Amino acid sequence: MAKKKIASGKSDLASSSSDILRSPAELLYADELNALQASDTFARPPGWHLSPRAVRTFVLGSEAAPLGENSPEITRKFYGNDALVDRSIVTLIGNRGLMLIGEPGTAKSMLSELLAAAVSGGSELTIQGTAGTTEDQIKYSWNYALLLSEGPTRRSLVPAPLFRGLSEGRVVRFEEITRCPAEIQDTLISVLSDKVLHIPEFEGADAVLHAKPGFNIIATANTRDRGVHEMSAALRRRFNFETVTPISDPEFELELVLKQAGALLHQCGAEARLDRDVVRVLVDAFHELRNGRTKEGGVVEKPSSVLSTAEAVSVVMSAGIDAAHFGDGTVSGVHLARQLTGAVLKDDEGDVKKVRQYFEVVVKARASTDTNWKDFYTARDQL
Secondary structure (H helix, E strand, O other), X not given: OOOOOOOOOHHHHHHHHOOOOOOOHHHHOHHHHHHHHHHOOOOOOOOOOOOHHHHHHHHHOOOOOOOOOOOOOOOOOOOOOHHHHHHXXXXXXXXXXXXXXXXXXXXXXXXXXXHHHHHHOOOOOEEXXXXXXXXXXXXXXXXXXXXXXXXXXXXXXXXXXXXXXXXXXXXXXXXXXXXXXXXXHHHHHHHHHHOEEEOOOOOHHHHEEEOOOOOEEEEEEEHHHOOOOOOOHHHHOOEEEEEOOOOOOHHHHHHHHHHHHHHHHXXXXXXXXXXXXXXXHHHHHHHHHHHOEOOOOOEOOOOOOOOOHHHHHHHHHHHHHHHHHHOOOEOOHHHHHHOHHHHHOOOOOHHHHHHHHHHHHHHHHHHOOOHHXXXXXXXXXXX
16 A cells, blocks of 8 residues: 655745745645655554664664665754654653653654654644633533534534644644643643543543544643643653653754754745854853853853743754845844843843853954954943
């Protein structure tokens, strides 16, 4: 039997995603997913679209995780701890819920989206956790016109992501789960334990929905939200926890920032030129402020704001838009420094003082020998 394609080919992809502001992973990387599926000869767990080896290759790229001699070239999408990706895949194979925790901006959501796209062929079964998330947004609701005319039937039931994940055998993503009240979180306990969803409005066998092979849950939570709505011990036991940390290798982070910022700039029609050495200034500054220590071994005060890779991408993209529309199109250290305020001024106004101090001590010293750091230092008054 011919293998079913995960998504459309290149020409179809271009036409289907041209009007989408942000394409999901299964559309953005449709060609790679189809190529992997066509060349994947390894065993697949029940309900999976790709083998575990192919899922790993899709996330980490063919250079870091080759699938075989005839494996297609696949780009790296997650820059971080490769062993964490392996453990996450093993967790999903074992039908355990996967919980990705970490500081904001450490690519937890991106990793969950990539895993869902590779395992299930789609990442759209997503629950966004908020203080206002209700049980029917997670499980199912009703078409009340049909409910009144027909009663509780399958036709009057409106499936939510969890219902669809169980019935279709797919991965469900639960973003920011700790933003939800405990009673909403605990709706997952029986689902994760028994792999069933009870529908009390139905009778007989229809009152229990059993999960099809391939179903699982990937949840994310920010460590900054600890104490908001702590997960119950019962729910915690049903997840394997993996901590996603900030990228420790500046070169890895630089590569990711250049790649993502360039793609975002192209998407919004701002054709700015990103020089690697200029962007390296921002990445180095973020690393040093995040770690509280400079490359030379000096100590600096760490801001309370999370200077994550995602924030660095945002700053570079804003600097690129600034340069494209109000400059000559080339991003300089001045553009980067001008856009820092939006990344720093969030949690504590004292963070600006800490960053200004970093400029006066660290950036000033480097400005005397490096043009890029000099440009960066020139715009310090705009912080």
